[in-house]
Amino acid sequence: MRCAVVGDPVDHSLSPVLHAAAYDRLGLSWTYGTLRVPVGDLAGTVAGLRAGDGGPAWRGLSVTAPLKREALALADRSTDRARLAGGANTLVLTDEGVHADNTDLPGASAAVRERYDGPVADVVVLGAGATAASVPLALCDLGARRVTLLARDPARGAATVETVRRHPGAPEVRALGLDAEPWAADVVVGTVPAAAQDDRLVAAWSGAPLVFEAVYDPWPTPLAAAVLERGGPLVSGLDLLAHQAVLQVRAFTGLDVDVDLLRRAGEQALAARAARAARTARP
Numbered sequence: 334m335r336c337a338v339v340g341d342p343v344d345h346s347l348s349p350v351l352h353a354a355a356y357d358r359l360g361l362s363w364t365y366g367t368l369r370v371p372v373g374d375l376a377g378t379v380a381g382l383r384a385g386d387g388g389p390a391w392r393g394l395s396v397t398a399p400l401k402r403e404a405l406a407l408a409d410r411s412t413d414r415a416r417l418a419g420g421a422n423t424l425v426l427t428d429e430g431v432h433a434d435n436t437d438l439p440g441a442s443a444a445v446r447e448r449y450d451g452p453v454a455d456v457v458v459l460g461a462g463a464t465a466a467s468v469p470l471a472l473c474d475l476g477a478r479r480v481t482l483l484a485r486d487p488a489r490g491a492a493t494v495e496t497v498r499r500h501p502g503a504p505e506v507r508a509l510g511l512d513a514e515p516w517a518a519d520v521v522v523g524t525v526p527a528a529a530q531d532d533r534l535v536a537a538w539s540g541a542p543l544v545f546e547a548v549y550d551p552w553p554t555p556l557a558a559a560v561l562e563r564g565g566p567l568v569s570g571l572d573l574l575a576h577q578a579v580l581q582v583r584a585f586t587g588l589d590v591d592v593d594l595l596r597r598a599g600e601q602a603l604a605a606r607a608a609r610a611a612r613t614a615r616p
Contacts, residue, residue, distance in 0.1 A: 335389050336585055337366045339375065340397035345550070347571075347599050348395045351578045354598035355590040363586075364389070375403040383426055393585035394424040395578075401435075408433030418467055419496050423581050434584060440577025441471035441545075443592075445520075447576075449543045449566045452519050456480045459538065459556075460524030461490030461508065466497060468522045468545060468573075473500040477520070482508040523547060527554040535559050546570060550603060551610075571599045 338348040344367060352365040370378050375396075382391040396404040401420030405411055408421060409430030415421040421433035445453070456477045458465045461484040469480045480497050482490045487508040497506045511525075515537040523546040525534070532555075538544070539559035546557040549570030553561060560567045575596040582590050 334361075334363045334392040334585075335366075336363060336391070336393040336395070337368045338395040338397060339368045339370045339378065340400055341369055341371050343367045343369050343397065346395075346397060347574060347602055348397075348578065350598050350602040351575065351595040352395075352582065354594055355578070355582045356586075358590055358594055359582075359586065359588050361586065361588075363392075368394075370400060372399055372403070375400050376407040379407060379424065379426070379431060383431075391426050393426065393581065395581055396420075396422045396424060405433050407431060414438045414470075417496075417499060418470055422577070423584055425584050432584075434580075435467070436577040436580035436584070437467040437573070438471045438474065440580060441468045441573050442474050443576045444568050444572040445472065445475060445543070445545065447572065448568050451542055451566075452476070453543070454478045455518045456520045456522065457518040457538065457541070458482045458522040458524065459511070459534065460484060461487075461493050462524055465490070465522070465524050466493045468524075468547060469497050469504075470500055472520060472522075473497065473502045473504050476502075477504055478502070479505045480507075481513075481518075482506075483511045483513055484508060485511050517541075519543065520545060523554065523556045525556075527551055530555040539563070540565070542566070543568065545573075547573065549574070549599075551607065552603060571596060571603070575599060 338346045349365050356363045404421040411433040415433050415435040418435045423434040423436050425432040453472050453475045456472050461482045484490045490508040494506050494508050520543045521538045521541040535555045543566045544560045545568040547570040548554050575592050578595050579592050
C-alpha cells in the first residue's frame with residue numbers, strides 16, 4: 334500500500350517521518366511520501382491515484398494547507414467533524430469511494446488532556462488561520478464557552494470566527510486586534526510564526542494556565558520558551574501532529590500505534606533539521 338501527504342508546499346512536512354515510524358513498528362511494508370499538489374488540482378490527483386499505475390494501490394492521504402477544503406469537497410463520504418471544521422486533513426481511498434475525516438480536532442483534544450486537566454472555558458487564539466479554527470473547535474468539545482481571536486487584521490479572521498461559531502456548543506466568538514489588553518484566559522493558543530512573536534505578545538500571554546503553541550519549527554518559539562522557563566503546562570504543535578497521526582494510521586491501516594513513538598520520531602527529525610541549519614549558518 335502507498336500513502337502520502339499532499340499540499341503546497343509539502344517538503345517541510347514531518348508526516349512522512351511519523352508514518353514511516355508507525356509502519357515500521359507495525360511490520361507493514363507500506364510506503365509514505367510527499368505529493369506537491371497546487372490549489373485546484375487535488376480532485377484530479379486523487380482520481381489519478383485511484384486509477385492506479387500498475388504499482389501498489391494507494392490507501393491514504395494526509396492533507397495539509399492549502400488543500401483541506403478541496404479534500405472535503407471531493408469526498409464521497411465525510412465525518413461530522415470534517416464538515417464542522419470546513420475541511421479534511423485525512424482522505425481514505427477505498428473501492429467504495431473517498432472518505433474524508435479531520436483528525437486535527439480529536440488530536441488536539443487528546444494533546445490537551447494529556448498535559449492539562451484544568452478548565453478551558455475562556456480561550457484566546459493568537460492568529461486567525463486554519464489552525465486557529467481547528468484547535469478552538471477541539472477546545473469547544475472540551476467545554477470552551479468563549480473564544481477570542483487576536484489578529485493583526487481582525488477582519489481577516491471572519492471566516493474562522495464563523496467556523497468556530499458553528500460548533501454545537503454555541504460558543505461566544507469574537508475577533509480583536511493582536512494588541513488587545515490581556516486578560517486571565519484559561520487557554521492561550523499560539524499560531525503566530527516564531528519570527529512575529531515580539532516581547533509584548535510573549536509577556537502578555539505566556540502566563541496562561543495552559544499554552545498550546547501550535548508552531549513547532551523552529552522550537553522552542555519565544556512563546557514556548559517563556560512557558561518552559563516558568564514551568565507551566567505546554568502543548569506543542571508536535572504533540573498535536575503526533576496525536577492526529579495516530580488517528581490517521583488507524584484510519585489507513587486499522588491498527589493502533591503508540592503516540593510516544595511518533596512524537597520521538599518527530600523530535601529526532603526536528604533536532605536533525607536544527608543541526609543542519611546550524612551547520613549552514615556557520616561562516
